[in-house]
Amino acid sequence: xxxxxxxxxxxxxxxxxxxxxxxxxxxxxxxxxxxxxxxxxxxxxxxxxxxxxxxxxxxxxxxxxxxxxxxxxxxxxxxxxxxxxxxxxxxxxxxxxxxxxxxxxxxxxxxxxxxxxxxxxxxxxxxxxxxxxxxxxxxxxxxxxxxxxxxxxxxxxxxxxxxxxxx
Amino acid sequence: xxxxxxxxxxxxxxxxxxxxxxxxxxxxxxxxxxxxxxxxxxxxxxxxxxxxxxxxxxxxxxxxxxxxxxxxxxxxxxxxxxxxxxxxxxxxxxxxxxxxxxxxxxxxxxxxxxxxxxxxxxxxxxxxxxxxxxxxxxxxxxxxxxxxxxxxxxxxxxxxxxxxxxx
Amino acid sequence: xxxxxxxxxxxxxxxxxxxxxxxxxxxxxxxxxxxxxxxxxxxxxxxxxxxxxxxxxxxxxxxxxxxxxxxxxxxxxxxxxxxxxxxxxxxxxxxxxxxxxxxxxxxxxxxxxxxxxxxxxxxxxxxxxxxxxxxxxxxxxxxxxxxxxxxxxxxxxxxxxxxxxxx
Numbered sequence: 001x002x003x004x005x006x007x008x009x010x011x012x013x014x015x016x017x018x019x020x021x022x023x024x025x026x027x028x029x030x031x032x033x034x035x036x037x038x039x040x041x042x043x044x045x046x047x048x049x050x051x052x053x054x055x056x057x058x059x060x061x062x063x064x065x066x067x068x069x070x071x072x073x074x075x076x077x078x079x080x081x082x083x084x085x086x087x088x089x090x091x092x093x094x095x096x097x098x099x100x101x102x103x104x105x106x107x108x109x110x111x112x113x114x115x116x117x118x119x120x121x122x123x124x125x126x127x128x129x130x131x132x133x134x135x136x137x138x139x140x141x142x143x144x145x146x147x148x149x150x151x152x153x154x155x156x157x158x159x160x161x162x163x164x165x166x167x
Numbered sequence: 168x169x170x171x172x173x174x175x176x177x178x179x180x181x182x183x184x185x186x187x188x189x190x191x192x193x194x195x196x197x198x199x200x201x202x203x204x205x206x207x208x209x210x211x212x213x214x215x216x217x218x219x220x221x222x223x224x225x226x227x228x229x230x231x232x233x234x235x236x237x238x239x240x241x242x243x244x245x246x247x248x249x250x251x252x253x254x255x256x257x258x259x260x261x262x263x264x265x266x267x268x269x270x271x272x273x274x275x276x277x278x279x280x281x282x283x284x285x286x287x288x289x290x291x292x293x294x295x296x297x298x299x300x301x302x303x304x305x306x307x308x309x310x311x312x313x314x315x316x317x318x319x320x321x322x323x324x325x326x327x328x329x330x331x332x333x334x
Numbered sequence: 335x336x337x338x339x340x341x342x343x344x345x346x347x348x349x350x351x352x353x354x355x356x357x358x359x360x361x362x363x364x365x366x367x368x369x370x371x372x373x374x375x376x377x378x379x380x381x382x383x384x385x386x387x388x389x390x391x392x393x394x395x396x397x398x399x400x401x402x403x404x405x406x407x408x409x410x411x412x413x414x415x416x417x418x419x420x421x422x423x424x425x426x427x428x429x430x431x432x433x434x435x436x437x438x439x440x441x442x443x444x445x446x447x448x449x450x451x452x453x454x455x456x457x458x459x460x461x462x463x464x465x466x467x468x469x470x471x472x473x474x475x476x477x478x479x480x481x482x483x484x485x486x487x488x489x490x491x492x493x494x495x496x497x498x499x500x501x
Contacts (some may be wrong), residue, residue, distance in 0.1 A: 006494055008459070009291030009302075010309025040299065122493060124343030125175070126293015126460015127472060132374065135343075138294060142344025146495030157493050159289060159324050160173050161313030162333045166496045176458030176469075177476025207466065292342070293460015305461060326456060326491050327340055328480030329500045 002109065002116045004152040005163070006145060009121070012161035014048065017077060017119045022055060024075035024115055030056035031068050031076055033083040035090070048079065062087040063101070066108035073114060081120035081148065085141050089133075102144050110151050118152070120145050169276065169283045171319040172330070173312060176288070179328035181215065184244060184286045189222060191242035191282055197223035198235050198243055200250040202257070215246065229254040230268070233275035240281060248287040248315065252308050256300075269311050277318050285319070287312050336443065336450045338486040339497070340479060343455070346495035348382065351411060351453045356389060358409035358449055364390035365402050365410055367417040369424070382413070396421040397435070400442035407448060415454035415482065419475050423467075436478050444485050452486070454479050 003020060007013035021028055030052055034045060049058075056077065059068040065078055078084075085102070092098045109116065122145075124138045149155045155167035170187060174180035188195055197219055201212060216225075223244065226235040232245055245251075252269070259265045276283065289312075291305045316322045322334035337354060341347035355362055364386055368379060383392075390411065393402040399412055412418075419436070426432045443450065456479075458472045483489045489501035 004494070007292075008289060008309065009295065009305040010307075010313075011289075011291060012309070012313050040302070120494075121294075122292045122342060122345075123294035124292075124345060125341075125456045125458075127455075127457035127463065127468065128343065129294065134294060135374070138343040140344075142342065142346070142494075146344075146346050149494035149496055155494060155496055157498075159333055160171070160287075160309075160316035160322060162316055162322055164324075164331075164333055164498075166493055166498050174459075175456060175476065176462065176472040177474075177480075178456075178458060179476070179480050207469070288461075289459050290461035291459075296461065301461060326500055327338070327454075327476075327483035327489060329483055329489055331491075331498075331500050 001154075002118070002152045004118045004120060004149055004155045005158055006120045006122055006149075006155065007158035008125075011158045013119050013158040014079060015161070016156065016158055016163050017079070017117050018052065021075050021077040021117050026055075027073050028056045029068060029070065029073045029076045030058045031065050031078045032058060032060045033062055033065055033078065033080065033087065035062035035083065035087050063091055064105075066105050066112075069108060069112045069114070069116075071112070071114045075115040075117060078116065078118045081118055081144070082123070082141065085137070085144055089137055089140070098140065102147075106147055106151070109148070118148060120148065122157075168321075169285070169319045171285045171287060171316055171322045172325055173287045173289050173316075173322065174325035175292075178325045180286050180325040181246060182328070183323065183325055183330050184246070184284050185219065188242050188244040188284050193222075194240050195223045196235060196237065196240045196243045197225045198232050198245045199225060199227045200229055200232055200245065200247060200254065202229035202250065202254050230258055231272075233272050233279075236275060236279045236281070236283075238279070238281045242282040242284060245283065245285045248285055248311070249290070249308065252304070252311055256304055256307070265307065269314075273314055273318070276315065285315060287315065289324075335488075336452070336486045338452045338454060338483055338489045339492055340454045340456055340483075340489065341492035342459075345492045347453050347492040348413060349495070350490065350492055350497050351413070351451050352386065355409050355411040355451050360389075361407050362390045363402060363404065363407045363410045364392045365399050365412045366392060366394045367396055367399055367412065367414060367421065369396035369417065369421050397425055398439075400439055400446075403442060403446045403448070403450075405446070405448045409449040409451060412450065412452045415452055415478070416457070416475065419471070419478055423471055423474070432474065436481075440481055440485070443482065452482060454482065456491075
């Protein structure tokens with residue numbers, strides 16, 4: 001089963017995704033994609049880490065999260081796709097290469113037969129960003145989210161901590 | 168009964184909240200939290216004021232709105248929580264103190280047995296803001312909205328003037 | 335029939351609108367409102383153009399789209415209202431005149447008895463913009479979208495390519 005949780009900043013999407021992940025028995029993998037190591041992000045990561053305690057085995061992979069798609073796990077929680085998209089933007093300069101990387105990942109998501117819970121962000125509902133990189137990112141992110149949603153069995157949009165089933 | 172209306176800028180959330188408030192008989196309290204006094208905001212306040220006319224008794228309180236939780240009122244409309252969060256950010260410099268102020272308010276919302284209609288904004292669906300204060304605010308706002316939504320009986324997400332019941 | 339599709343950047347709203355438009359038989363009009371001619375926009379326009387091929391007759395009109403409301407067409411797809419709002423902001427300096435232009439357009443939408451599919455953007459869910467023009471635009475856009483939604487028979491909010499019927 002593939003489930004996608006999408007929503008805004010601090011909307012409660014991670015909490016909902018984790019709640020679902022914990023309804024599966026162990027072993028569970030928490031697949032962290034964040035690659036940013038500034039203090040603010042470290043604090044956020046630390047908060048997430050405390051919340052999950054020892055309930056998951058944590059794997060960290062910024063650019064090739066699919067290498068931890070292990071069918072011996074009962075459930076894999078990817079937190080989050082937006083960081084993965086960000087890493088694609090950071091490490092890969094060419095548009096075509098960026099799309100290629102994402103499409104390869106998408107293929108592996110499709111093929112994977114285990115339980116996959118994915119968290120992503122809606123980033124395009126605040127108007128057109130003033131700088132062109134942010135515009136490009138909003139486009140990429142919208143495109144990628146749509147492809148993930150298309151192959152997901154269930155999709156939830158989380159607003160103010162309330163989840164709305166949109167697929 | 169506690170009802171929360173959330174949505175974006177000029178989405179029609181205030182109009183929907185006021186429509187509901189007017190379905191209660193008088194006395195009604197309009198609890199305004201805005202503390203900003205620039206010309207642009209004054210115009211906006213004036214527009215809201217004209218719309219509500221003499222249908223409400225207006226109370227203004229930027230930081231302790233709960234002091235107007237009067238059980239002799241048939242309905243209290245808080246317009247809006249986002250301004251209240253903003254005031255918390257403006258007047259209280261410490262993160263822990265900010266959260267404390269909000270949690271005290273939340274406690275009073277929980278305890279209040281009258282009819283409370285609250286308006287708030289979704290601010291985190293436009294990507295990660297470029298400045299750290301705005302990021303902090305988006306986090307705080309998302310966290311606070313979730314807690315309010317949790318103790319509300321009904322929650323509506325308003326898009327293009329159409330309300331979607333999400334709780 | 336009047337149908338409105340709203341959503342964020344690259345949310346899939348155009349694709350959904352086009353899918354619906356193609357369910358009507360020819361002649362179909364694609365009514366393009368974009369007036370911006372920088373390279374980035376030209377690329378985007380080109381992408382849209384390739385996708386629609388010869389399935390539509392294309393009309394371009396930045397400020398008076400209603401002049402192509404032709405009842406001999408089976409369906410008219412307006413892509414998109416947000417560009418139209420943008421053009422109003424660009425060409426008309428006065429607030430009252432801007433609103434007048436929109437309300438005249440709205441009147442023609444109301445009167446038109448053919449099939450009209452409209453695409454617009456939600457731009458106010460990312461917090462209050464830092465510059466006043468963007469704030470004004472968010473207000474205008476929210477106000478205009480609400481009026482269009484009010485006279486539409488069906489309204490869809492598109493998230494991650496999934497359409498949610500909100501009216």
